[in-house]
Amino acid sequence: MAVPTKYVLQHGATIGTLGKVAVESWKRKLFKGQRQLTTPGPEYTRTLPPRNPELVRDFIAAMGGNPAEYEGVLPPYFFPQWIFASSFDTIKDIPYSLLNLLNGGARMEIHEPIPAGEELIVRAHLENIDDNGRRAVVHQILEHGTKSVPHALTTHLYAVIPLPRKKGEPKPAGESKKDKEKAIVPPDAREIATMHVTEGTALDFAKLTGDFNPIHWVPPYAKASGFPNTILHGYCTMARSFERIRRHVLAEGEKFTVFDVKFTKPLVLPRDVAVFVDDERNLYVGEAKGSDAFMTGSYETDAPAKKKPAKKSAPKKKTNGHA
Template sequence: MSRSWHDLQSPATRASLYLRAASKRGISGDRLPDDGLRCFIPVQPGNLAAYRRLCHFTDDGRLPGTYPHIMAFTLQLQLMTAPGFPFPLLGLVHLHNRIEVLRPLGGIEGLRFAVYAHNLQAHAKGGTFDLVTEANDGIGLLWRETSRMLVRGLKLEGEAGEPADVEPEPLPEATRWYADSDIGRRYAKVCGDYNPIHLSAASARLFGFPTAIAHGMWSKAMALAALRGHLPHSGYAFEVDFRKPVRLPSEMVLSASEAGPVGALRLDGHAGVLHMVGRWAPL
């Protein structure tokens, strides 16, 4: 498919994009746009330092593997709040996230990002699409992310499939952490994702949640930081499936395989609730 690219000097302001998001509540179509956005985005040292502190990454001279997601978040927001985008941002459910670190993320002052959506598929609860984000330096492709998003209530032709949630095998405990009641607000200040379901119990109840829930990408970042000794500096994929949301506050238990080229992880919470399963492998 031929994709039309829109090259930007900088993304729009987040405030304007959230106003767009708040004004769109219904599904307006069943086809994804054929265009994408591209933009060079510099690293902000203060934001990077805050992200490392919040997600427990050490400063080793390289960007954390999940940090390009933070850099590109406003560009992703702009794509999904554009007038031609058929699905409302509020209500999308993040089912799966895969990052690929193709080359070491060191010595980077900025990256040129490309963001687009494709692969619209029927699902038992509506439909899914993949939001793809690619980061390039002066040499070429450096990093890629694929986020699978669920659109509830979408009607599509074709067989509606929903993979069975297979219970993963037990794994040895790697570490545990406590997700306090304000982690959603603190992470939002760093990443820019001010979805009301993460900010307070009062705002989360407006969307059917009894308490605020943690950002899935915070949980993934915490897992990646804890398992950094299991992974090489580059040439790997790290992917997770988000299961049950983390209700705040809550204690998390991360279990994982031993260090090696291929491994698995799981994140459990109170009373045996499974929040996230994942895996890593060489590219």
């Protein structure tokens, strides 16, 4: 099912924020200088109109979900559709180029379902910045809810900004072989579902969320950025994995309480990938067991995790009781 282009009109705030990012980055090149910044930063609150029901329905379906199972509520992984402006509020003063910002991962803490048809209230702040000289990890926390359910969802967003190394400068402390180890799909992970993702998958996600970063849908731009072709949005991989684990792993009535992911390798399109899990509720997205993982993570639900069976000890030898 092709996603209607009409949904682009629903994302004015998101598309406008992408423009602000570009303008802000150019301003920093023209007016260099260290900005004063303290963390945690101030909280910014935005009240947003209810989401379009047709958009919500088509988004769920595009991610592999069943819209009927979300009657009256929004899926928690829909948050990328409304966060861009709030996210920009918290990072507009950080002393780094926003054009170099990469999506490193996200953690969803799901407290209650978000009611559909109500105004959204989003509270956001910059939690901290971890700068080790070679990269900065920017941690933002956003609280999502409505008037009737103010504390429905908490999202932790992690943006990674690579930092240039000056000529002749030694490697920063802490840069070790371990830091460069690739994430892989473990050989003992269990494949639960496959996904065929194409350039159209990324364009559809852009239409549904407003994230029209050209690296996801304009091949010449992606190639100029060093990729063989366009790459899939990390949040699209997250949402699709959420639905497949929900369908193939969770029991009937079981619900996620935490969904925590890290984007470990750009997913260049087109590609056939699979979702893998293990008995400890870890998850992976890759092409096969032992291959590089495009996304890793873990999840928790409202059902207790299954305990691993204890190892059986070797049976004792019987004796006849005589010395």
